[in-house]
Amino acid sequence: MSKLRYERPVIQKMNAGLMNKFGTRTEYEPVKQIDGVSVASIIKEYGSPVFVMSERTIRKTYKEAVRAFKTRYPKVQFAWSYKTNYINAVCNIFHQEGSWAEVVSGFEYNKALGNGVPGNKIIFNGPEKTNEELLLAIKNDSLIHIDHFDELYQLIEICEHLDKKPRVAIRVNMDTGVYPMWDRFGFNYENGSAWNALTKIVASGKLQLTGLHCHIGTYMLSSDAYAVAVNKLSDLAFKCKSQLNASIQYLDLGGGFPSANTLRGAYLPASDTNPSIDDFAEAITNAILNAGFKTDELPLLILETGRALVDEAGYLLGSVLANKRLSDGRRATIMDFGVNILFTSFWYEHKISPAQDFTHHTEDMVLYGPLCMNIDMVRESVNLPLLNRGDQVVVHRVGAYNMTQWMQFIQMRPNVVMIDESGNTHLIRKAEDLKYIEQLEEMPKHLSSISL
Amino acid sequence: MQLRKNIATSESGFIFNPATGDSFSANPLASEIITLLKQGLSVSEIKKNIQEKYDVENGQLEKDWDDFLLQLRDANLLDN
Ligand SMILES: Cc1ncc(COP(=O)(O)O)c(C=O)c1O
Numbered sequence: 080m081s082k083l084r085y086e087r088p089v090i091q092k093m094n095a096g097l098m099n100k101f102g103t104r105t106e107y108e109p110v111k112q113i114d115g116v117s118v119a120s121i122i123k124e125y126g127s128p129v130f131v132m133s134e135r136t137i138r139k140t141y142k143e144a145v146r147a148f149k150t151r152y153p154k155v156q157f158a159w160s161y162k163t164n165y166i167n168a169v170c171n172i173f174h175q176e177g178s179w180a181e182v183v184s185g186f187e188y189n190k191a192l193g194n195g196v197p198g199n200k201i202i203f204n205g206p207e208k209t210n211e212e213l214l215l216a217i218k219n220d221s222l223i224h225i226d227h228f229d230e231l232y233q234l235i236e237i238c239e240h241l242d243k244k245p246r247v248a249i250r251v252n253m254d255t256g257v258y259p260m261w262d263r264f265g266f267n268y269e270n271g272s273a274w275n276a277l278t279k280i281v282a283s284g285k286l287q288l289t290g291l292h293c294h295i296g297t298y299m300l301s302s303d304a305y306a307v308a309v310n311k312l313s314d315l316a317f318k319c320k321s322q323l324n325a326s327i328q329y330l331d332l333g334g335g336f337p338s339a340n341t342l343r344g345a346y347l348p349a350s351d352t353n354p355s356i357d358d359f360a361e362a363i364t365n366a367i368l369n370a371g372f373k374t375d376e377l378p379l380l381i382l383e384t385g386r387a388l389v390d391e392a393g394y395l396l397g398s399v400l401a402n403k404r405l406s407d408g409r410r411a412t413i414m415d416f417g418v419n420i421l422f423t424s425f426w427y428e429h430k431i432s433p434a435q436d437f438t439h440h441t442e443d444m445v446l447y448g449p450l451c452m453n454i455d456m457v458r459e460s461v462n463l464p465l466l467n468r469g470d471q472v473v474v475h476r477v478g479a480y481n482m483t484q485w486m487q488f489i490q491m492r493p494n495v496v497m498i499d500e501s502g503n504t505h506l507i508r509k510a511e512d513l514k515y516i517e518q519l520e521e522m523p524k525h526l527s528s529i530s531l
Numbered sequence: 532m533q534l535r536k537n538i539a540t541s542e543s544g545f546i547f548n549p550a551t552g553d554s555f556s557a558n559p560l561a562s563e564i565i566t567l568l569k570q571g572l573s574v575s576e577i578k579k580n581i582q583e584k585y586d587v588e589n590g591q592l593e594k595d596w597d598d599f600l601l602q603l604r605d606a607n608l609l610d611n
Binding site: 093440 | 546553554555556557558559560561563564583584585586587591595598599601602603605606608
């Protein structure tokens with residue numbers, strides 16, 4: 080007689096009268112494959128943990144976003160926000176789809192050039208740009224977005240010795256009714272700094288004022304805030320035309336649309352509460368169309384959307400290292416991935432699915448990573464089926480900011496794999512090894528040998 | 532190891548502790564163990580039972596047994 084399947088004994092306290100704050104059981108479908116490729120086979124081939132990017136999902140999400148805007152407004156251009164995910168294979172999907180590049184450092188700028196993005200389709204944002212970087216951007220006719228007065232004067236000074244007029248915009252910060260207000264980047268609208276900067280740009284005679292930029296925040300939950308931003312930028316554009324005789328060719332509304340990830344501490348899942356990309360498109364395009372531009376002078380609308388375009392396409396696959404019980408009786412599960420590679424667990428309650436079958440019994444638990452550091456907590460409280468050592472899990476919506484903000488800390492960064500539209504897997508970034516990590520270190524001679 | 536005297540259990544895995552008013556749900560193996568404990572079987576007899584019936588290695592069972600004990604103690608279901 081064959082033996083029965085074993086499941087470890089558990090009891091769980093029932094809270095009479097209280098709604099289960101973890102919601103319905105439908106969340107606990109096992110996820111055994113991604114785009115038709117089995118999770119177990121990916122882990123077998125590429126190790127655990129491993130990041131997986133879905134090319135199909137990136138293209139689909141991008142096309143839906145483009146459609147949302149282009150069906151409402153005639154002149155739309157997306158520029159891929161490199162900092163959100165700058166693995167070259169990921170960037171090139173966006174570029175193949177027609178996206179320009181939006182970069183915030185010389186490093187990112189050169190990455191975009193290396194990927195083959197023409198210089199005049201690179202938007203150069205951010206508070207730090209060296210003279211060499213600015214010279215390169217000017218030579219390439221890139222769109223330089225000025226962040227502060229020091230940078231404005233730096234640029235004017237560089238241009239003293241050039242016979243080329245760089246195309247520039249300013250980043251504007253403003254009160255859109257959303258707090259805290261992001262006023263550390265760019266020039267403020269309400270106190271007149273933005274207008275002052277625009278006046279100086281035109282008066283210098285050295286720069287071509289081309290556009291106006293803002294990025295009002297990230298994970299924005301109000302589409303109205305974008306309408307306010309459009310109105311304020313449009314007001315500046317009209318003043319540029321009437322008082323400075325400068326015509327603004329584009330309004331760059333930045334990024335900031337939320338993904339479907341749920342913020343830590345949120346009461347309801349994001350999918351129930353967040354506006355859709357169509358809501359944002361409606362608010363933004365309506366505001367521009369009603370701002371008072373003449374039909375033949377409608378500005379190009381640029382969007383630097385990051386997380387909303389790529390979060391959904393990223394998965395992290397990992398395995399259970401151990402189970403333990405804490406002093407207060409709570410169960411703790413230790414995973415082989417932690418905050419070192421899943422940086423966004425500081426912001427999000429990531430959805431986590433087991434990758435194998437399980438019974439309907441569940442446990443509340445805290446999920447820790449493998450780092451020997453107290454901060455390493457992936458989920459503070461999550462209700463999951465009984466997990467055993469070696470079980471595999473899928474963490475959802477990790478495509479934004481993790482593969483750029485991850486840290487080499489205690490552990491090394493793992494493989495990143497892409498599944499193409501035909502279901503083939505490709506290694507797009509190799510796991511780090513000791514040699515890679517140490518290749519930049521230098522050993523002073525007197526420290527090169529030890530004897531213990 | 533002994534369960535508190537008046538703990539009520541049902542076949543579906545419902546456990547009620549009248550002393551504290553707490554109720555719990557048990558998965559099949561947990562409720563099987565509780566039933567055997569109530570019948571007065573010893574710990575070693577119960578473990579033997581489980582190993583004969585289920586596909587589990589000794590080390591795994593030992594580990595899970597210790598953990599189950601902590602759960603029962605935490606839930607105030609054990610005597611002493
Ligand atoms: C200037 C700029 N543009 C675009 C983005 C992308 O933002 P998000 O990922 O919120 O869409 C950022 C991110 O902070 C940014 O700073």
